[in-house]
Amino acid sequence: MTSIELENVSLVFRVRQQRRVALKDFIVNRMFSRSVNPYMHVRALSNINLTLREGDRLGIVGHNGAGKSTMLKMLAGIYPPTSGTRRVAGEVSSLFDLQLGFEPEASGWENIAYRGYLQGETPKSLKDKLEEIAAFSELGEFLHSPVRHYSSGMLVRLAFSVASAIDPEILLVDEVLSAADMAFLKKCRRRMEEMIDKARLIVMVNHDLDTIARFCNRVIWLDHGEIRRSGPTGEILAAYSEAMGDELPKAA
Amino acid sequence: MSRYVAAIWKCRYFWLSLVRMDLRTRYRRSVLGLGWSLLNPILMTAVMCVVFPRFLPIASVGEYAPMVLVGLCFWNFITSSTKLGTQCLFQGERYIRQYPAPIAIYPLRIALGSSFHFSVALLVVVLLRLSVIGFSGMSSFVSLVPTFLLIFVLGWSLAVLAGFLTAYFPDMEHLTDVGLQILFYGTPIIYPTDAIQGKLGWLIRLNPLTTFIELLRAPLLRGEFPDASLYGAAAISAAAIAGMAVMTLTRFEKKIIFQL
Numbered sequence: 017m018t019s020i021e022l023e024n025v026s027l028v029f030r031v032r033q034q035r036r037v038a039l040k041d042f043i044v045n046r047m048f049s050r051s052v053n054p055y056m057h058v059r060a061l062s063n064i065n066l067t068l069r070e071g072d073r074l075g076i077v078g079h080n081g082a083g084k085s086t087m088l089k090m091l092a093g094i095y096p097p098t099s100g101t102r103r104v105a106g107e108v109s110s111l112f113d114l115q116l117g118f119e120p121e122a123s124g125w126e127n128i129a130y131r132g133y134l135q136g137e138t139p140k141s142l143k144d145k146l147e148e149i150a151a152f153s154e155l156g157e158f159l160h161s162p163v164r165h166y167s168s169g170m171l172v173r174l175a176f177s178v179a180s181a182i183d184p185e186i187l188l189v190d191e192v193l194s195a196a197d198m199a200f201l202k203k204c205r206r207r208m209e210e211m212i213d214k215a216r217l218i219v220m221v222n223h224d225l226d227t228i229a230r231f232c233n234r235v236i237w238l239d240h241g242e243i244r245r246s247g248p249t250g251e252i253l254a255a256y257s258e259a260m261g262d263e264l265p266k267a268a
Numbered sequence: 269m270s271r272y273v274a275a276i277w278k279c280r281y282f283w284l285s286l287v288r289m290d291l292r293t294r295y296r297r298s299v300l301g302l303g304w305s306l307l308n309p310i311l312m313t314a315v316m317c318v319v320f321p322r323f324l325p326i327a328s329v330g331e332y333a334p335m336v337l338v339g340l341c342f343w344n345f346i347t348s349s350t351k352l353g354t355q356c357l358f359q360g361e362r363y364i365r366q367y368p369a370p371i372a373i374y375p376l377r378i379a380l381g382s383s384f385h386f387s388v389a390l391l392v393v394v395l396l397r398l399s400v401i402g403f404s405g406m407s408s409f410v411s412l413v414p415t416f417l418l419i420f421v422l423g424w425s426l427a428v429l430a431g432f433l434t435a436y437f438p439d440m441e442h443l444t445d446v447g448l449q450i451l452f453y454g455t456p457i458i459y460p461t462d463a464i465q466g467k468l469g470w471l472i473r474l475n476p477l478t479t480f481i482e483l484l485r486a487p488l489l490r491g492e493f494p495d496a497s498l499y500g501a502a503a504i505s506a507a508a509i510a511g512m513a514v515m516t517l518t519r520f521e522k523k524i525i526f527q528l
Contacts, residue, residue, distance in 0.1 A: 029526065036527070039437035093368035096522040116362045119286070121293050126285075133282035134367050 018106030018185050018217045020068040020091060025100035027061040027083075027090055027241075060086045061241045064100070068234075073218045075232035075249065077225065077256050083241040084221040088112060088188045091219060106217065109135065109182055112190035114175035115168055124159035124166075124174055125150075131178045145181045152207070153177035154200070172196045180207050187215040191222055225253050275370045283373040287380045294381070305385060306392055309340040316458050324463055331489075334397050338484050339457035341389035345423060346477065347448055348382040353427030354434040354441045361528045371521045375427035375513075383420050390416075390484075397488055405491015414499065415483040421506045422480065428513035432520055435527045456481060476505035 037045075061083050068074055076084045089095045090102065092110045117134075118127050128149055132142045150159055153173045158166070166174070173196065189208070196204060212218055212231055222228050228235060228249065235252040237245045245252050276283075295302050313336045317329050324332075353375055357364070360374035390412070434440040455477045456463070464472055472478060479502045486494040 036436065036438045038439040039433075039443060040439060042437065094365065094525060110366065113366055117366050118362065119289060122289050126289065130282060130285055130289075133285060134279060134363060134369060136278065138281060 018070050019103075020066065020105075020186070020217065020219070021101075021103040022064050022066040022097075023101045023103075025061060025064040025066075025090070025097045025102055026059070027086060027095055028098040029058040029060055030055040031058055059241050061090065061097075064243060066236070066243075066246075068217055068219070070216050072234060073212070073232045074220070075228035075235040076219065076221045076238055077223075077228065077235060077253070078238035078244075079260075082238040084238055085112065085190055086241075087238065088190055088219060088221055092188055104186065106185040107136070108186045108188065109179070109184035109215075110188040110190075111176070111179050111192050112188070114179065114192045115171045117175070118163045118171065120164035121162055123162055124153075124155055127163050127174065128159075128178050131175070132181070135179070135182055137182075149177045149181050152180075152203070169197055169200075173200055176204055176207075180204075180211055184211060184215045186217045187211060187219075189218070189220040189222075225257060229253055272370055272372070276373055276376070279369050279373060282369070283377050283380075286377050287384075290377065290381045291384060302388065306389060309337060309344060309389060310392070312340055313337045320458060324459055330400050334393065334400055335460060335485065335489055336458055337393050337396060338488055339455075339481055341386060341393055342419070342477075342481055342484060343452065343455070343457050344389065345382050345386040345419065346426065348385065349379055349423035349426045350430045350444055350448060352378045352382065353430035354444055356427055356431040357435045357524060357528065364525060364528060371524060372428070372517055375424055375431055378427040378431075379420060379424035382423055383416075386419070387416070393488055401489070401491075405487070408487035408491050408493045411487050411493050412484070415480070415494070415502070418483070418502050418506045419480055421510050425506075425509040425513035428516060429509075432516050432524065435524055451475075451477070476501075476509075479505060 064087070066074075076087060078084050086095065088110070089112070090097060091104065092108055092112075093102075093104070117131060119130060122130070125146075128146065129142060132145070132149075137145070153159070153176075155170060155173060158170065159174075163171070163174070172192070176192065176196070209231075218231070220228070220231065232249050235247070235249045235256075236243050237252055237256050245255060294305070313333055316336045317333050320336075321329055321332055356374040356378050357371070360371075360377075363369065364371070364374075394409070430440070430444060434444075454472060455475055456472060461473065461478060461482060462469070479498055482498055483494045483502055486492045486498070
C-alpha cells in the first residue's frame with residue numbers, strides 16, 4: 017500500500033547573506049566570536065498536515081513562490097523537513113527539473129542509461145526499454161552526439177522520455193514541459209495520462225487549472241507555505257479562481 | 269547504516285557507469301590516452317633520478333628509481349582523490365537535486381576512478397621492479413591486496429571530507445592545494461623513509477601516509493611481507509579517517525542540498 021503522511025511539517029531555508037564563507041574568515045570570526053554572515057530564515061513550508069492514501073490524486077495550486085515545488089521536493093526526500101515528520105510508503109518517482117541531471121560530455125544514449133540506472137533500472141531491464149525511450153524522444157541520430165550540443169527543447173524530450181519509461185508507484189509531477197514544442201507536448205500529455213492511470217498515488221503541481229481538474233480528486237491551495245484550503249477538486253478550484261479573479265484585472 | 273549501504277548498492281549501475289564515463293573522458297582527452305597519465309610519474313621519476321642521488325645517500329639509480337615511482341604513484345592517488353573530491357558534490361549536484369540517492373556515491377565515483385588509475389600505475393611499478401630488481405620475493409606481492417583495500421578506504425574518505433568541506437567553504441579548494449604541497453615534502457615520496465633522522469625524521473614517521481608507502485615498498489622493492497605492526501598502524505589511520513568521513517556523512521548528508 018502506498019501512502020504519504022505529513023505531520024506538522026515545516027521547512028525553513030537558512031539562507032546566508034553571502035553565499036558561502038571562506039574557511040579563513042570562519043576561523044577568524046569564531047576566534048572573536050563574531051558572526052559576519054548571519055542567516056536569514058525563509059519559511060518555505062509551515063505546519064503542513066496531509067494524509068494521502070492509495071488512489072489519491074492530489075493537485076497543488078498557489079501563486080509563484082507559494083511553496084509548491086518545494087513541497088514536491090520535500091515529498092521526494094530531497095529537502096528534509098526542518099520539523100515535523102514525513103512518512104512515505106512506496107517507491108517515489110518524480111518529474112521535475114528535467115533539464116538538470118545530464119552529463120554534458122556524454123551522448124544521449126549514455127545519458128539515457130545514467131538516468132535510467134538512477135531511477136533504479138538495471139542493464140537488463142533497461143535494455144528492453146531503450147528502443148522505446150529513443151523512439152519516444154524522436155531524437156534519432158542526435159542521440160549519438162554529446163548532450164552539451166542539445167537545445168533545451170531536446171533536453172526536455174530526452175529527459176521526459178526516460179523519466180516516463182518507468183511504472184511509478186508514487187508519482188510527483190512539477191510543471192516540466194515548458195520548453196517542449198506543441199507536437200511533443202501533445203505526446204507527453206498522452207504519456208502522462210497513461211502514467212497517471214498506472215500510478216497508485218499522484219501529487220502534481222500545475223498552473224493550468226484545467227489539467228488539475230481533469231486528473232485530481234483532491235486539491236490543496238498553498239499560500240506562503242501554508243495550506244490555505246484543502247478539499248475536493250471542484251470546491252477548491254472554484255475558490256482559488258475566484259480569489260485570483262479578484263486579485264487580477266479581468267481578462268477580456 | 270546497513271540500509272544506507274543497501275541504498276548505495278541499489279544504484280550501483282548508476283555510479284559504475286559514471287566511473288566508466290570519467291575514465292573514458294579522461295583518457296580520450298589526450299593523444300596518448302592511458303599512456304599519458306603513466307608518463308607523468310615516469311618522467312617525474314626520471315628527473316628525480318638525475319637530481320636527487322647527488323644529495324641523498326643512495327647506492328644506485330636502479331635502487332632509487334622504483335622507490336620514487338612507488339611513492340609518486342601513491343601520491344598521485346592521494347592528490348587525485350582529494351582534488352577531484354573537492355568537486356565531487358558540485359559535480360553530483362544535478363543528480364542530488366533530483367533524486368535522493370545516497371551522497372556517498374559521489375565520492376565513491378572519485379575514489380573508484382583514482383583507484384583504477386592507481387592500479388594501472390602499480391602495474392608499471394611491478395614491471396619496472398621485475399626488470400630492475402628481478403623476480404625474487406614475488407610471493408610477497410600478495411600483501412598488496414589488503415594494502416590496496418586500505419588505500420581505497422583512505423581515498424574515499426579523503427574525497428568525502430574534501431567534498432563536504434568545499435561545499436561549505438569556498439576557499440577549501442585553494443587550501444587543499446597548499447596543504448598537499450606541504451604534505452608532499454613531509455611524506456617520504458622522493459626520499460627513503462630513513463633518509464631523515466632526528467626530530468624531523470620522527471615527525472615524518474608519524475605521518476600516516478608514511479605507513480601506507482612503507483606497506484607498498486616492502487613487497488615491491490625488497491620482496492618482503494610488511495610487518496604486522498605496519499598493517500596495524502595503517503588500519504588504524506584508515507579507520508580513523510573513514511570514521512570522520514562517516515560522521516560527516518551522517519551529520520551533513522541531508523543538509524548538503526542547502527549548500528549547493
